[in-house]
Amino acid sequence: MTNEQVEPLDVEPNAPAIAVSAGDAGADDALAGREGDIRQFVIFICGSEVFAVDMAPVQEIIRVPDVVRVPLAPATLEGLANLRGKVLPIISLRRLFGFPEREDDDATRALVIDLGQPLGFVVDRVSSVVGVEPGRIEDVGSLTTTVKTELLAGLLKEVGGFPMVMVLDFERLISNEFAAIAHLARSSAAGTLDALGSEDEHDDEAGSDELQLVSFEVAEQEYAIPIENVQEIVQFPEQVVRVPRSEAHVLGVMTLRNRLLPLVSLRCLFDLDARAADERSRILVIRLGDMAVGLVVDSVNEVLRVPKSAVDAMPKLLARHGDLSEIAEICRLEDGHRLVSIISTDNLFRHSTIREALTNVDQLREDDRLDDETDVNDEDNDDEEQVVVFRLDKEEFGVPIESVQEIVRVPEELTHVPKAPAFVEGVINLRGSVLPVIDQRRRLGMATVPRNDRQRIMVFLLDGVRTGFIVDSVAEVLKIPKTAIERSPRLSLEQARLIARVANLEQQKRMIQLIDTSRLIAEEQREELAALAED
Numbered sequence: 043m044t045n046e047q048v049e050p051l052d053v054e055p056n057a058p059a060i061a062v063s064a065g066d067a068g069a070d071d072a073l074a075g076r077e078g079d080i081r082q083f084v085i086f087i088c089g090s091e092v093f094a095v096d097m098a099p100v101q102e103i104i105r106v107p108d109v110v111r112v113p114l115a116p117a118t119l120e121g122l123a124n125l126r127g128k129v130l131p132i133i134s135l136r137r138l139f140g141f142p143e144r145e146d147d148d149a150t151r152a153l154v155i156d157l158g159q160p161l162g163f164v165v166d167r168v169s170s171v172v173g174v175e176p177g178r179i180e181d182v183g184s185l186t187t188t189v190k191t192e193l194l195a196g197l198l199k200e201v202g203g204f205p206m207v208m209v210l211d212f213e214r215l216i217s218n219e220f221a222a223i224a225h226l227a228r229s230s231a232a233g234t235l236d237a238l239g240s241e242d243e244h245d246d247e248a249g250s251d252e253l254q255l256v257s258f259e260v261a262e263q264e265y266a267i268p269i270e271n272v273q274e275i276v277q278f279p280e281q282v283v284r285v286p287r288s289e290a291h292v293l294g295v296m297t298l299r300n301r302l303l304p305l306v307s308l309r310c311l312f313d314l315d316a317r318a319a320d321e322r323s324r325i326l327v328i329r330l331g332d333m334a335v336g337l338v339v340d341s342v343n344e345v346l347r348v349p350k351s352a353v354d355a356m357p358k359l360l361a362r363h364g365d366l367s368e369i370a371e372i373c374r375l376e377d378g379h380r381l382v383s384i385i386s387t388d389n390l391f392r393h394s395t396i397r398e399a400l401t402n403v404d405q406l407r408e409d410d411r412l413d414d415e416t417d418v419n420d421e422d423n424d425d426e427e428q429v430v431v432f433r434l435d436k437e438e439f440g441v442p443i444e445s446v447q448e449i450v451r452v453p454e455e456l457t458h459v460p461k462a463p464a465f466v467e468g469v470i471n472l473r474g475s476v477l478p479v480i481d482q483r484r485r486l487g488m489a490t491v492p493r494n495d496r497q498r499i500m501v502f503l504l505d506g507v508r509t510g511f512i513v514d515s516v517a518e519v520l521k522i523p524k525t526a527i528e529r530s531p532r533l534s535l536e537q538a539r540l541i542a543r544v545a546n547l548e549q550q551k552r553m554i555q556l557i558d559t560s561r562l563i564a565e566e567q568r569e570e571l572a573a574l575a576e577d
Contacts (some may be wrong), residue, residue, distance in 0.1 A: 057237050062107070080173040083209065084153065085202040089141035093499065094198055094207045097171065101154040106132070106146050106164055110553040112438055113486030116538040118219060122175045122531065122555075127548050130154065132162040132530045138219060157213050159531060167360075172202045178421075179209070193218070223559040253353060254448070255346045257382055258339040265339075266286070266346065266373065271387040273327040273334065274428065275342055275519040293338060296325075297502040299521070303327065305336045310370075324518065330391045342516070343448040344498060346382070353384065413515065421471040426521045429545075431554060432500065432513040435482055438554045439513075440520070440545065445559040447508060449516055452493060463570045467512065470499070477501065477569040478571050479510040485562065486540075502559050507572045509563065522554070530555065 053564065082097040109121025109132050116140040123130045132152060149167035152159055160170045180197045195211040196202075255266035256275070259475065282294040282305060293305040309316055317340070325336040352374045370386035429440035430449075456468025456479055467481045479499060483490050493515070499510040532538040540561045545554040563571060 057257060070291075073359065079176055081176065081179070082171060082173050083198065083201075083207075084171050085169040085204070086151070086153065087167045088135045088165045091137065091139075091209050092169075093214055094172075094201075094209045095153065095155065095164075096195075096209070099155045099157050099212065101156050101160060103168055104152050104154060104162070106152050107162075108557070111435075112533060112537060112541070112555065113437075113488055114540065115330060115432075116219060117531040119533055122544065122553060124546055124548055124551070124553060125154070125160075125162075127545055127546065128160070129395055129528060129531060129544050130160055130162050132164060133219075134164050134167075138215070155212050157216060161216065161531075163212075168494075169204075170202045172198075174198055174201055174490065178269060182208075202358065217338075224570065228505045251350050252347050253350060254375075255348065255382070255384065256326065257346055258324070259341050259343060260308045260312065260339050261317075264343065264380070265308075265369075266384050267326065267328065267337075267387065268384070269345060271328055271330065272519065273329045274521050275443070276325050276327065276336075276339065277518060278323040278325060292504050296336065298327070298336075299523070303334060303336045305338055307338045309338075309340075320374070328387055330387050332392060335391075343517075344451060344516075346373075346375075347448045348375065376380040407501070425524050427524060428521050429554070429556065430500070431517040431520050432482075432498075433515045433517055434486065434488060436550065438517065439541075440501070440522070440554045440556045441502075441559050443519060445502055448502055450499050450501065451495075452497045452499055452512055454493075462554070463567060464485070465567065466571070470510070472508070472510075475508070477508055479509050480513060480515050480563075482511040485511065501557050502562065504560070504563050504571070505568045507568065509571055511562065520554075527556065 084095040084097055084100055084103070085092065085094045085432060104125070106124065107123040107130075109123050111121045112119060118133050120132045120134050123132050135141075147163070150164060151168045152162040152164050153168070154162050155320060163193040178199060178201070181198065182194045182197060193211055193215050194208050195214075196209045196572055198207040201207055219433075254269040257266040259265070261560050276298065278513060279296045280297055293307050295302045295304050297303070303325075307316070319338065322340055322341040323340045326339060326342070327334060327336050340437045353371050354374065354517070355371055356369055368385050368389045369383045370389060371384040373382040373398045374380075375382060380463075428443045430443050430446050431438055431440050433439070449568055450472065453470055457523065458468045459466070462469075462478075465480060465485070467479050467484075470477050470479055477499075481490060482500075496515045497512055499512055500516070501508055501510050503509075525545055527543055527545050530538065530541050530544045540558055541555045542558050543556040545552075
């Protein structure tokens, strides 16, 4: 068949399918359908073929949206899109039928079809909506076509300006291509895919003889703050509201989930050269009691677990110096070759600049009639989840903050252990213990990349075994409203188990896939990891 004479309809983005009108003889049929047994079909083009789909399950026809790629999903899935606050899987019909790939153009559309779960199917163009009498719907019979006949529900002849149109059976197509979806929908074990499962308790393992610190850089010097004082870590905002008559240390205020947060530059606070924020800049949201402030740093390095024996008090002579009064302790790492200055949040909040920043925000809140009491009490709000966000390629993933033991740099070389499991990239020495390391890209079926200085190892406790996963970068610690979290579309059995939920941050135009860390390693592989860690 040919589509040379087909002209695309002017279908507006996100316009309901019912708004698509036929500009040919099929329109008369559609009108007749209001009185008889006329069935309505959407006619569309994909590759060199002309297809139709029964209009009943077609929710709407939209332009192809931007997508977030999903690991462990079928190859036909282009990714997940945000459709008015809902997560919508986008599937390539060309790829599904084995047609050659082609770039989307102005005529390309996605048919949103709901047969139990809304799915968007990308087609080359939509032609028309037509009404067809049942007698004009024929059996596929011995039709020879590039599409498997078992995926066809019938043939339409002489409709919409085409001599023959194949009716696709989308219910059968979805069942064949996404068998895991149907299996999961029928499974009585759906409870295993509920909210991210609780991790084994590991707080006791850390013990009282260790400190957990968030380390970061300011002017190529390394500092750290106890993790219990770090509420979250966020990217530098596009817009900062300047506060009149404030000191140079106070950059202004930003809005963080409908709250005003004062921003203070640590560079300026430490009398270092000022520098414009860039893509690596981060804001550490520090809370002490009912006060919160955002500290602007050059970059965030890692989460450290260090024995208290490696921490020394700042020499009294230096501690009395005004510029160093916020630094209470020094941490000695790597046999003393790496020194990390630990900032005391108690001393920090006594600094005149911090007090001024908090006063300015209080005044702004009063002027804007904001309820400050609500702001300061939301730390323990059960309506939010705190996650560590990391990146693989251009996609963002999240894990519960309580599941992350620590975050460390990737060493120049990993030690490869003979006869180690194939899924293990190597091992490293983490404070005298053997830590198996797995490439998260490989675990999620993504292409591997060369090692670089932005990569980090995220350490999790899996059945009592500490295991590290290499990620491209750790972006931030983020509090996500539970109202923005929904169950991830079920696209394959493994994907649905590992990535059970997705955070759809519509205003930020972000979609974060939430990983169930308890399923990062299959049960049968955990014994191998345990044996490796004991060697």
